Amino acid sequence: MAEDARGPGSPRGNGPTVGALGEAGVLARILPRLAGAPALLGPGDDAALVAAPDGRFAITVDTLVQDQDFRLEWASGHPASGFDVGWKAAAQNLSDVNAMGAVATSAVISLTLPAATPVRWVEDFADGFAAAVRGLGAHRCAVAGGDLGRGREISATTAVTGDLEGRAPVLRSGARPGDAVAVCGSLGAAAAGLALLESSVALDGPDAQLRELVRAQCRPHPPLDAGPRAAAAGATAMMDLSDGLARDVPRLARASGVDVELDPAALEAAARRLAPAAAALGADPLGWVLAGGEDFGVLACFDGAATVPDGFAVIGSCVAGTGLLRLGGRGVAETGWDHFDGA
Amino acid sequence: MAEDARGPGSPRGNGPTVGALGEAGVLARILPRLAGAPALLGPGDDAALVAAPDGRFAITVDTLVQDQDFRLEWASGHPASGFDVGWKAAAQNLSDVNAMGAVATSAVISLTLPAATPVRWVEDFADGFAAAVRGLGAHRCAVAGGDLGRGREISATTAVTGDLEGRAPVLRSGARPGDAVAVCGSLGAAAAGLALLESSVALDGPDAQLRELVRAQCRPHPPLDAGPRAAAAGATAMMDLSDGLARDVPRLARASGVDVELDPAALEAAARRLAPAAAALGADPLGWVLAGGEDFGVLACFDGAATVPDGFAVIGSCVAGTGLLRLGGRGVAETGWDHFDGA
Numbered sequence: 001m002a003e004d005a006r007g008p009g010s011p012r013g014n015g016p017t018v019g020a021l022g023e024a025g026v027l028a029r030i031l032p033r034l035a036g037a038p039a040l041l042g043p044g045d046d047a048a049l050v051a052a053p054d055g056r057f058a059i060t061v062d063t064l065v066q067d068q069d070f071r072l073e074w075a076s077g078h079p080a081s082g083f084d085v086g087w088k089a090a091a092q093n094l095s096d097v098n099a100m101g102a103v104a105t106s107a108v109i110s111l112t113l114p115a116a117t118p119v120r121w122v123e124d125f126a127d128g129f130a131a132a133v134r135g136l137g138a139h140r141c142a143v144a145g146g147d148l149g150r151g152r153e154i155s156a157t158t159a160v161t162g163d164l165e166g167r168a169p170v171l172r173s174g175a176r177p178g179d180a181v182a183v184c185g186s187l188g189a190a191a192a193g194l195a196l197l198e199s200s201v202a203l204d205g206p207d208a209q210l211r212e213l214v215r216a217q218c219r220p221h222p223p224l225d226a227g228p229r230a231a232a233a234g235a236t237a238m239m240d241l242s243d244g245l246a247r248d249v250p251r252l253a254r255a256s257g258v259d260v261e262l263d264p265a266a267l268e269a270a271a272r273r274l275a276p277a278a279a280a281l282g283a284d285p286l287g288w289v290l291a292g293g294e295d296f297g298v299l300a301c302f303d304g305a306a307t308v309p310d311g312f313a314v315i316g317s318c319v320a321g322t323g324l325l326r327l328g329g330r331g332v333a334e335t336g337w338d339h340f341d342g343a
Numbered sequence: 344m345a346e347d348a349r350g351p352g353s354p355r356g357n358g359p360t361v362g363a364l365g366e367a368g369v370l371a372r373i374l375p376r377l378a379g380a381p382a383l384l385g386p387g388d389d390a391a392l393v394a395a396p397d398g399r400f401a402i403t404v405d406t407l408v409q410d411q412d413f414r415l416e417w418a419s420g421h422p423a424s425g426f427d428v429g430w431k432a433a434a435q436n437l438s439d440v441n442a443m444g445a446v447a448t449s450a451v452i453s454l455t456l457p458a459a460t461p462v463r464w465v466e467d468f469a470d471g472f473a474a475a476v477r478g479l480g481a482h483r484c485a486v487a488g489g490d491l492g493r494g495r496e497i498s499a500t501t502a503v504t505g506d507l508e509g510r511a512p513v514l515r516s517g518a519r520p521g522d523a524v525a526v527c528g529s530l531g532a533a534a535a536g537l538a539l540l541e542s543s544v545a546l547d548g549p550d551a552q553l554r555e556l557v558r559a560q561c562r563p564h565p566p567l568d569a570g571p572r573a574a575a576a577g578a579t580a581m582m583d584l585s586d587g588l589a590r591d592v593p594r595l596a597r598a599s600g601v602d603v604e605l606d607p608a609a610l611e612a613a614a615r616r617l618a619p620a621a622a623a624l625g626a627d628p629l630g631w632v633l634a635g636g637e638d639f640g641v642l643a644c645f646d647g648a649a650t651v652p653d654g655f656a657v658i659g660s661c662v663a664g665t666g667l668l669r670l671g672g673r674g675v676a677e678t679g680w681d682h683f684d685g686a
Binding site: 055095097 | 388391394395396398399401403406409412440445449451488490493495496498500504505507582
């Protein structure tokens with residue numbers, strides 16, 4: 001295949017394609033970019049080897065698919081990059097182990113690429129992945145291995161493991177009536193950023209707030225210290241906010257066998273932080289706060305004996321029930337991100 | 344989306360599609376099928392929790408992509424099934440931890456599916472995955488979690504972890520001149536089976552040998568006791584045969600800094616087992632033995648102090664060198680499976 005051949009929807013770029021360079025050539029380009037914390041045994045053998053100091057490990061897996069979970073270019077013309085995809089692939093999986101109260105220890109990555117993908121895009125992906133691991137503070141997380149294969153669309157699957165450092169894992173199912181419901185991290189910022197990226201609003205202007213929301217979408221910042229801190233503080237239940245409050249809170253509520261009452265004042269405070277974007281787009285910021293996904297904040301519950309840790313804002317409380325979400329006494333529809341909605 | 348809608352290249356089937364059932368509905372259908380050995384904490388939270396008794400774990404990841412690594416239907420008209428894809432997804436990852444000398448402890452699966460995929464196909468995949476875990480003897484391997492998302496083509500990424508039970512991992516890099524090179528498992532059977540499936544040769548006839556080769560391609564049997572047994576016997580180097588002798592042996596040879604001399608008589612013995620298929624197709628069985636992938640046997644080296652374990656056949660020896668493969672004194676071209684070849 002000629003080096004400049006591009007399939008429909010391929011990322012832009014000059015230079016060689018992965019088809020031209022071959023499997024070994026691409027690996028030689030990206031493995032050095034992914035080097036960070038060492039594993040007991042890193043890439044190069046049939047499997048990697050990772051330490052599990054307390055005799056257990058947490059493990060999670062997620063996939064990002066082209067045109068489903070990320071764009072190669074925004075229809076609006078705003079630039080999209082492999083760096084952002086790599087960042088998000090790391091961030092969303094690091095977030096999952098964080099939400100168990102664990103500290104990430106390793107990541108393995110499987111990349112599926114059309115042969116026409118520019119090697120530059122894959123290098124950017126690797127740079128973004130490594131930057132997220134470093135930038136989010138996952139200093140113990142080794143990129144331990146991976147796999148490279150061919151497909152008609154780009155997809156990146158990441159598995160991340162974590163160490164509970166002797167603590168019990170914090171599950172979704174431990175909340176009890178009377179517990180406070182708290183969040184560490186932004187609410188609706190990533191959804192507001194997505195709406196901006198899909199709009200014609202100019203994002204290179206002087207408004208730093210808009211750029212920050214775009215950044216929340218492209219390079220989300222799960223608060224990686226918050227999970228272990230909440231666990232140490234005695235959180236009764238925990239999960240990350242990947243699909244939005246309206247979808248994630250009922251998951252925790254159902255697993256725990258409680259209802260959750262959210263505090264309208266707390267959500268309105270979060271909505272006010274999105275006011276400039278809402279004004280620019282004529283949108284309702286409370287919709288982003290309730291149904292916006294991909295913020296990757298930590299949702300945690302605390303009973304009366306616990307002190308809610310620094311950085312967590314109380315947004316509601318658990319009451320006796322069966323898994324419903326209410327806002328100001330009224331039921332909230334379970335909207336938010338479903339991977340097969342709109343199918 | 345209508346229940347009977349099918350995209351191009353979608354698997355055949357009646358009944359609901361994953362788009363009609365939605366993420367939670369599909370998960371509810373497949374999780375019970377995947378239940379086996381228990382993890383410390385299984386599906387349902389942000390991450391699973393797995394035991395690592397000796398304070399370390401091996402981890403590997405691989406992806407199977409529609410039309411690259413598996414077919415939804417063979418052009419020849421031979422039936423293809425989600426069961427076989429699930430079986431192979433489990434087998435190839437179990438093989439990787441086996442080749443380190445480890446015993447599989449957990450699997451996490453990320454499935455990417457077009458909305459038009461019949462739920463029946465996904466159920467078959469889950470049944471095949473679970474059958475492989477059981478049938479290959481991975482009795483400690485829990486299907487600990489997974490992820491479900493949407494894409495334009497079916498792809499299945501599996502990460503598997505393993506326990507070394509206190510043994511040192513056996514790497515590709517430990518072979519030394521004088522070591523015997525041995526294989527446990529078939530050579531070329533999966534490639535012969537692939538050639539049969541792509542041919543018009545009738546496979547429902549009385550020839551059980553042909554059906555066995557087809558089975559080697561569709562439901563490969565990595566010998567899961569062989570890795571730990573070879574490690575216990577003092578193997579100096581080890582890897583699995585996933586891309587064929589001609590490609591995999593040089594990988595081990597380069598990592599170890601030796602050349603490998605293969606014994607023509609040993610390979611001819613393997614080729615004779617493929618003679619009926621070769622005759623039916625007019626093919627050279629030695630080509631399958633040398634370049635055929637997906638057998639998932641164990642390639643292991645043993646020094647003079649070790650006893651080559653039962654089930655391993657010596658096929659050659661290591662000599663001083665730089666990573667070359669020779670057969671009867673002549674160099675062998677490094678052919679075999681490359682994911683981007685033919686791009």
